[in-house]
Amino acid sequence: MTERSVIVVGGGVAGIAAALRLSERGARVTLIETRTKLGGRATSFEDSRSGRWIDNCQHVAMGCCTNYLDLCDRLGVSDQLTWTDTTWWVEEGGRTSTIRPGVLPAPAHFARAFASASFLTLGEKRAIAGAMHAALRTDRESQTDETFAQWLAAHNQPAGAVAKFWEPVVVSACNLDCGRVSAASALHVFQEGFLSHKSASRIAVSKVPLLRLYDKAETVIASAGGTILLRTSVSRVGEGSVTLADGTELHADRVICAIPLDRAARFVDGEIRQRDDRLRAAAAHLTHSPIIGVHLAFDRAVMETPHAVLVGRETQWLFRKDGAGTRIHAVISAADAWVSLPEDEIVDRVMRDIRACYPRAERASISEARAVKEKLATFGATTEFERVRPATTGDSELILAGDFVQTGWPATMEGAARSGYMAAAAALGMETDAMLVPPLRPRVVARMIGKRAFRPQMRTPRL
Template sequence: MGAKHSEVVIIGGGLAGLTCAVTLADRGIPITLLESRPRLGGRASSFEDKQSQHLIDNCQHVSMGCCHEFNRFCETLGIADSFHREKQLYFVGPRKPGSDLADQPFKINRFAANRLLPAPLHLLPAFGGLSYLSWQEKLGLARGLKQLALTTVDEQNEPTIAAWLAAQGQTQNTIDRFWNVVLVSALSESLDRISLSHARKVFVDGFLRARNNWQVLIPTVPLEQLYGESILKRLQEQDAIVYLQTGVSRVEIADNQVTRIQLRNGKNIDCQRAVIAVPHQRVLELLPESFQGREALTSIEQLEAAPITSVHLWFDREITDLPHAVFVDCLSQWMFNRTRIMQQPAETGFYYQIVISASHNLTGKARQGRTQADIIDTVTEELSRIWPETKQAQLTHSRMVTEHQAVFSVKPGVEQLRPSQRTEVAGLYLAGDWTSTGWPATMEGAVRSGLQAAEFLLEDLGQPESLLLPPEKTSILSKILFRL
């Protein structure tokens, strides 16, 4: 390591730290980025599966049309073309009772916006066409969505979305087949642990506020290429210093001012400004045992985490040509057809990734003795019931990966635990989706935190600049109907 002094040291090469680094470097601020892993990207990274010789993403990451800061960040980096915007989703659920197609119990519901109807009515026909809800349940669902949009949430004393739905008279079938399907996928938590305010944000910002917000953007290349290689190149072009496999042991503070960064290898980097952009579980261990403002940061120890499990499957033939699917009444929640999405040659096998969010019951003692092989068998059995072609296909390779601390849990009261990106210590800033961003644990939240940390830092350097986009415009009809 040649750097013994830096204007700004950023600790952590996840999306939050990378956003902050790129933003500052683009403005001519000398930075040094330290990442303990051998690659950039944090949770949005990849590793090689030696048997399949594929790069496997640590966890499937997708964006949405409403993730404006993240999408702008990708445009800034020149990687926006590496995302495919899905203008149609595929919800796989049971057919209506009494259907003539008894031998095909599952129906693929194509979910898309109506071209003639304005927001928020643009998705009304799509909701109305769901095969697994009765007309009475669909009417009840419409009333529930309207009431959710009109609800003013007191974040100091709010219920879980599960309690709120029960109070609104939503049927258990509607809760299981609609609310649970959407919210668990979006927030990676169970309904009895999701706050009303975060559930409301998903539906208001994702479905009701603007026409294209609901659309899903899926990466078409491994995350390693998307973030690691592209962002590293961008930072190097801006003369930023990036060290991989370089862990930090302590941020030293004297007289309420950052003074230097102590590395695990015993070396030091003198600096007066540092951005800690690591998972919330690691923040306090990087700081001295006492300093002004430490007590205010201890609330992050109360943040809880939720796991996400991915099951990776390789077959000798194609079991479906759908690029993705959302499952109802299954352990599996999302299917991503990686072979088609990434346009990989069929000679390497047909690769499907199954995502199970809030997979509490698949980890630790909650597994109740189920092995990874048992869970993979359950997933493949579900695929066989949906696509019978799976029974004739040979499973050539499989792998299950669980990110145990994938997201922070959006429980009631969580907003009171999330700190600002600016601390009480001069020159010390925080970045991470767990900081106060107004968003749940998403790539959008991570990018926003990096921008907010950079904004505070630039202000302290005497270069104030507003970095966040102005609030999104709400459709006129949504303003009228929901007072948004």
């Protein structure tokens, strides 16, 4: 137990994770959040048109998200997640391929499902199998200088395999297309999320609005002795102090800055920024990638499966939001081409994709539609950014947390939770990985093939 006092600025998943682990260890924690609720970008709001609580966008976790799942456990909300080990890939006309792990051990657990999938030709399947084998043997940390498109080209991937398989997986997981995302980030997804373990690719979605998951954090952190200041903005972040927007100064032994990178670069004390290059270098290469979530209600059932990947369509994923299949949530990641469109055009485009893949939707009429644009949804995991992605600690006392911190993960709730656990450990004077939940242990065959791929390591940012 420690008597250390720690201020955590920002109550998204990263800030919640840090505050919770610190409170559990007896630190005196003050968590400061500008909004009325915790949760940050993983959030819900009351839709003024329908009066329903809806999420800004469907958030998906996977079996490989060991730290995020640990956080859910500590918050007592694991039973609010619903799981499936299957993905349904729907082509134009409605033909559906069911991809679920078979009896073979990882990394061959999807071999049978892929062999019988209808959306890929035999040549495309062979090429994908070859690239998966190569992905298992690739040391992803050495791949920060090339894009995933370059990596795919070097591994002879035909255009059909890229368009129908690699692109939808990468865009959904990294929120950036193969031409822009760093190969290190994309390879991480395939190594940790698909190849290492049968359970890694299981998909979890929340049964309740996201806000209700993170609401629990208030009581859990408070009952562990922490203080939560909501509706409170920080205007300056120092090493042992922060200044609130109303001018109040708060002091602590350590400060964890868990606000998005662009804001951190603005609010962190200028003197710290001069001494500690982490923020300047990363902010200089920061780009954002948008996501659009579209909530739809129909007068009849449209969709039978819990979710679907739409093959070759701009709308990448659909999620069924009720048992009947009349409520659907559509997700468009890396939505640069869509963000400036008005809502009715976005809904039209999504409907074109839905009707193409679900002929029964032709006769359905829409009773509710709401498109939510998140222009700054995530940072862009480009090669330029990955090279300077900031570490938890640096040349000052300032501790950073947030999905942008160097965790190896794309901008995800797992990345945010990991960064929070790493920041908590740093604030307690421990090694940053001391409180991390280890990844799923790769199965023996995957380990034998992928000796280099699964070697744990942290990159040194090239400032």
